[in-house]
Amino acid sequence: MxxxxxxxxxxxxxxxxxxxxxxxxxxxxxxxxxxxxxxxxTPRRTGHRPLVVSGMLLAALGLAGWAAGPGSPYPLLVAPMMAAGFGTSFALTGATATVMGAAPAGYSGTASALFNTTRQVGSATGVALGGTLLATATDYNAGVRTSMAIGALAYLTAAILAWLCVPAKPEGA
CATH class of the missing domain: 1.10.1390 (Phosphoglucose isomerase, C-terminal domain)
Incomplete structure (x- = not known):
């Protein structure tokens, strides 16, 4: 399939x-x-900006909720985890469509490869930073709280950059 x-x-x-x-x-x-x-x-009227920005904000909200309650029982952390996951998937969908739509027809493979490489390097850097914060923290809950708070700030920064850089309307609309 x-x-x-x-x-x-x-x-x-x-x-x-x-x-x-x-x-x-x-x-x-x-x-x-x-x-x-x-x-x-195809998003004819709005472009991909609302999808990317709302996804980033939803992911930031999820990580902030996760940072607020790392000592909470697992069932209470399900909603923030789902918000972070859904937000990330929404943002990546719109970002991928924006990059592929902006690439010239002859360079679509190059644009896709560069986008995926950049995404993977960013993910690996974020995981390494989060792991370092967890390993160096004196308390596990404090490490999770710090790690998730920094992730939420990174998503907020990305949402601002997406608002400024992703075109408001698709080309030709």
């Missing part, structure tokens, strides 16, 4: 590249049925 979904995504990307290059996309009979639904998925 994962392979089929990935292959379909590649076809959609190639179709978008052809459309940007001014050529008519080649659609299979099955794609003719899906094409109108896929066209409705």
């Amino acid at each position: 994962g392979h089929a979904r990935r292959y379909r995504g590649q076809r959609v990307l190639r179709r978008a590249q052809r459309r940007r290059a001014g050529r008519r996309p080649v659609l299979s009979p099955a794609e003719h049925r899906r094409a109108p639904w896929e066209e409705q998925q």
Whole structure:
């Protein structure tokens, strides 16, 4: 199932590249049925900024909630953990779409590789910083609290940068 979904995504990307290059996309009979639904998925009026910024803010809220209650029982931490996870996925979806939409058709592979490399380096740096804060803390709860508070501040900073850098409207809208 994962392979089929990935292959379909590649076809959609190639179709978008052809459309940007001014050529008519080649659609299979099955794609003719899906094409109108896929066209409705593009953010025509607002761009990706609301998705990226709201995702970053939701993740920051989740990490702040996690920082506020690291000594809490696990069931009370489920909501902040879910908020952090959903916020991150919302932000990454919009950021990926923004980067791929801004890349010229011939450089989509390079843009995707650079974006994924940057994302992975940032994730590894964040995990290393959080682990260092946990290891050097005198108390585990204090380390979790500090680690999550710094993560929440990083997400707030990223939300501000996304508000300033992600285009408000998609190109051509």
